[in-house]
Amino acid sequence: MALVQDFAAIVGAANALTGDDTARWSKDWTGKYCAQPGVVLRPASTREVSQIMALAHANQQSITPVSGHTGLVGGTYAPGGVLLSLDRMNTIHAINPAARTATVDAGVILSSLHDAAEDRGLIFPLTFGARGSAMLGGVISTNAGGSNVLRYGNTRGLVLGVEAVLADGRIVDLMTALHKDNSGLNLAQLLIGSEGTLAVITKAVVKLSAKPRNVVTAMAAPRGLADALALLNRLQDATGGAVEAFEYMPKHYIDVHLGRIAKSKPPFAKSYPHNLLIEVATTTDMNVTEVLETELAALIETGAVLDATVAQNIAQRTEMWERREAAAELTFWRHPIVDTDIAVPLDQVEPFLDKINARVAQIDPKADPFYISHLGDGNIHYAIYPSSDDADLKDRLVEAVEDVVTTLGGSFSAEHGIGLSKLNTMRRRKDAVALDMMRKIKGVLDPDAILNPGKMIPDQS
Amino acid sequence: MALVQDFAAIVGAANALTGDDTARWSKDWTGKYCAQPGVVLRPASTREVSQIMALAHANQQSITPVSGHTGLVGGTYAPGGVLLSLDRMNTIHAINPAARTATVDAGVILSSLHDAAEDRGLIFPLTFGARGSAMLGGVISTNAGGSNVLRYGNTRGLVLGVEAVLADGRIVDLMTALHKDNSGLNLAQLLIGSEGTLAVITKAVVKLSAKPRNVVTAMAAPRGLADALALLNRLQDATGGAVEAFEYMPKHYIDVHLGRIAKSKPPFAKSYPHNLLIEVATTTDMNVTEVLETELAALIETGAVLDATVAQNIAQRTEMWERREAAAELTFWRHPIVDTDIAVPLDQVEPFLDKINARVAQIDPKADPFYISHLGDGNIHYAIYPSSDDADLKDRLVEAVEDVVTTLGGSFSAEHGIGLSKLNTMRRRKDAVALDMMRKIKGVLDPDAILNPGKMIPDQS
Structure with a gap:
């Protein structure tokens, strides 16, 4: 053309x-x-x-x-x-250690920002497995989550200002580095998580945090998920909320990891049904290793925790994180797949799993559920490998997940966004008035529907 | 009618x-x-x-x-x-200690929510002088700030979900208690801070926090504002970010407080040009009193802090807070007044004050500036009592504040909002494309402009 x-x-x-x-x-x-x-x-x-x-x-x-x-x-x-x-727009314009902010282009790779912040004794806390490829523009456009949301919040809470280009080519300057700025509608917050449907984000000011001086990483095998939650609450109280990650991996996940990844090792000498990756970190001189060991020991004593191992060096810590961060790779190699990304209140993770596993077994007895959870956020990446690629079967499985999530007061879309994959779910489950508001806002900011058409906001039908 | x-x-x-x-x-x-x-x-x-x-x-x-x-x-x-x-809609529907959330009506008084949370061993951290009258609906509609933003963020970061009524009477249900929920445009964040121009907020789910076990409150007299900032950074590092409040009061403020409030007492035996109210609090067993006293002693040694007094009991703590929270009363009794609410980067507070005080003296030699600052947020409530009520004079003073703020990379509206009082400033200073986006969003969600017309978003002209 x-x-x-x-x-x-x-x-x-x-x-x-x-x-x-x-x-x-x-x-x-x-x-x-x-x-x-x-x-x-x-x-x-x-x-x-x-x-x-x-x-x-x-x-x-x-x-x-x-x-x-x-x-x-x-x-x-x-x-x-x-x-x-946006990949050529990859300049980190400024790291301001006094204000603890960074000014970045949309094409800056997440791990590049991590490195640049670390060079100044700071961190950009948001992280996930794809950090070596993901770029800030996408991170912001999708309001990305990840493993440290528990401690530092999701992207939405880490962005102070953005610059963006509207559908008609006009540039909107919402760049602010201030923590208080009430000057009209918060358009930056509207653009964050809008998945490229309202504007092209070109630049941002993000918050940095102090780099923790003391970090401890461990694997633990709780007796059950209620015991896991009790452990989380004990750790939060003992450390003043310094738990950075609290990640759940069931036995099935561990087994698939061992089977598919060369050089992978089991977390424990024995195999356990429930496995946690725990990280605690602090900027103070608190001995977090001692605190974690004390809490784990106390729960091993009561039988609430069956086994635990604390990383003794960087190699062991890396091994623990690589196991967790293989999740996308371990999930998406197999097809057909029904992929969901849900959140429920913290104490409803176990009921969710019990109910949905039973429902899936009813609908498709040969289906294989595969999941992992940011347990500290109640966020579960629940995938199902159905027995066939039949669209109707897959939709019934998705609806089953939605049903259980709705019953438990959860969300059908926690952190990956809607894109194309959850349009039907949005149409079925999102408040109808909210959908109408979204369509109206999209219609007035992008009247010809040229920005990422067909994504996130389902057509009226 | x-x-x-x-x-x-x-x-x-x-x-x-x-x-x-x-x-x-x-x-x-x-x-x-x-x-x-x-x-x-x-x-x-x-x-x-x-x-x-x-x-x-x-x-x-x-x-x-x-x-x-x-x-x-x-x-x-x-x-x-x-x-x-909304004052009759004042039910606290639920306090969920496990999830650390509260579900409240828009008419719930802020201090009632404080009390209800405290009864469950939790806190709703947002607070300010008017907490005994302010209601959650207004708090959310204005994205209110206050004294604890430094530690816990402003309202925007504390609201998980809202229910609201649109201009045409439809109810939009955006109530979620989840920390991760990416299901389309974040309409709740659009309504927060929209000052009643887009919808009537009727209900909300807000985050609660653990109640600190150890709290210390003190007054300190730093040699200058750079010394105050150094003290803040030392305290943040030593406590792992546990500084809850870091409030600045110049001598003039202290004098007016002593002159106008019965039973008010001076913070120190001597009068100092700069005065800080500091509060540090933690959920851990850290002895914050000892930490604060150690840091203050070290800076008294170097001469960076001239004097300090730590509250020994609740009465002394209350006295310190009452001094600070009299700000609105001490500011608005006198007329004519030019009232501003600005924010600058933390290290620009002193340059801002130096520059604006000089500019005000030039424009109106008899004007009397009166100010106080949430120093930890770079937020200054800078009021001026001009020598006359002349509209042109007042506007020149406002423009002078805007000029200095703009030069220093600040915001002309930090936490009080726009309402009617800053419409001219919005028209002059806000990005023109951003203003156009606001007008378009307002136009499509409230096409007849019946919701709080004439507020926040200036007309095109």
Whole structure:
């Protein structure tokens, strides 16, 4: 199309990729949303993003923003379409140690920000398995979660300001580094988590935190999930809320990990039904290792914890984290798959698992549930490998998960977002007035529906 | 008007107040926005709020929501208009100690929530001087700040879910108690801080925190503001971020407090130019009193702190807080007044004060600046008593504050909101594209502009 040449004129021919050059964007982590885009535009500046959107606006051309392309819900799926990749906009403009903020482009890789912060004795606490590829633009657009939300909150709470380009190419400057700023509607909070449907986020100011001086990482095998929750509460009280991660892995997960990952090791000499990865960290001189060992010992005494092992060095800590962070890889290699990402109140994780496992067995006796949980957030990545790829069967399984979640006061979408994969769920389960508000806001900020069309907000039907 | 009778039929005649019965809503803390409303409607339920809005919608009747009526920016000013008071909807529906959440109606008084949380060994950390009258609906609608934002964040970070009634009477259910919930645009975050212009907030789920076991409160006289900042950083490092309040009062404030409040006492035997109220609190067994005394002693040794006194009992702690919390009373008794509420990066508070005091002296040599600061947030309530009530003079003073704030990378509106008092500033200083987005969102969610018209979002002009 002639429009491609006009787009290429903005970013330079070398940065308007087609055909095999788009391979990196044609694959997908999940294996579900693989498609070759028509063209991948790689602007170098907010100005170029603005020019791309102005041209797209004038021609009613759909644009799908993409940064690290590590999402799990098809949010950047655009077969034959125009992808706007932020990957060349990857400058960390400033790290301000006094104010504990960083100013970053949307294309900065999450682990690059981690490194830059660490160099100044600080941390950007948000982290997850894909941190070596995920970029801040996507992190912010999806309000990403991860393993440290328990301690530091999700992305929404870590972003102070953003710059973004609207559907018509106008740039909106919402960049603030202040912790108090009540100047009208909070548009930054509206754009965070909007999955590229309202604007292209180009820049952000994020909060950094003090780097903990004392860190301890351990694996523990609680007798049951109620015992796990009791352990979490004891640790929070004893450390003043210094639990950074409290991750749950059932036996099935451990077994699949051992089976599929070369050099993987079991967490304990014996195999246990329930396994926790625990990390506690503090900026004070509290001896968190001693505190953790004391609490674990007390619960081993009562039988609430069956076994525990504390990392003695970096290699052991890394091994513990690699086991947990293999989750996406261990989940998405097998097909067909029904992938869900739900949250329930902390004390409802066990009831959720009991109920849904029974329901799945009823609906599809040969189905194989596979799950892992950010237990400290009540967030469960509950996947099911159904006995067939039948769309109706898969939808019945999804509805079963939704039913149980709704009964328990939970959310059908905790941290991965909606994208394409949960559009039906959104249509069925989200408050109808809320959906109408979303459609109205989308309609007025992107009247031609050119920004990531078809994602997140289901059509009226 | 006949419409009043229809409204009265919804809430009951006894709850549709007119004339002298509206006295409580005809006064205003600031003295600037006193006006008798035409009628005050006091619904008892979300259903009644919905019916009121549906009727208003059908008749294009403006409605101004009000709860505690303690705002400082004219956000509930509606001379002759229809006030919708949430004060009868004052039930605390649930305190969930396990999940550390509370479910509250919009008319719950802030201090009632404090008390209810304390009864369960928890706290709702947001607090400020007007807590005995302010209600959660207003707290959420204005994204209120206060003295503990440094430690616990502002309202936006403490609200998990809301229920609200839209301009056309529809109820939107965004009630969630989950810490992870990515299900479409975050409409709750859009409504928080929207000052009643988009919806009437009727209910909310808010986060509670563990009640600190060890608390210490002190007054300190730093040599200068740079020394104060150094003290803050030392305390944060030594306590792992346990500083709950770090409040600044200059000598002028102390003097006015002594002059105007019966039984007030000076903080120190001597008078100092700079005075801090410091509170540190922890859920751990850390001896925060010892830590604070050690840090203060070290800085007294170097001369960075000139004097300090640690509260020895509840009476002394109360005295310290009463001094600080008299701020609104001490600010708004005198007229004419130019009232601002700004924020700058932490290290720019002193430059801000130096520059603005010089500018004010230039513009109006007889003007008297009066200020106090949430120093830990870089938030300064900078008021000026000009030599005359001349509108042009007052506007020049406001513009001078805006100029200095802009130069220092600050915000012209930190925590009190925009209401009527900062409409000109919004028009002049807020990003033009952001203003356009706000107008578009307002236009599509409240097309007849019946919800708190004329507030927060300036007209195009």
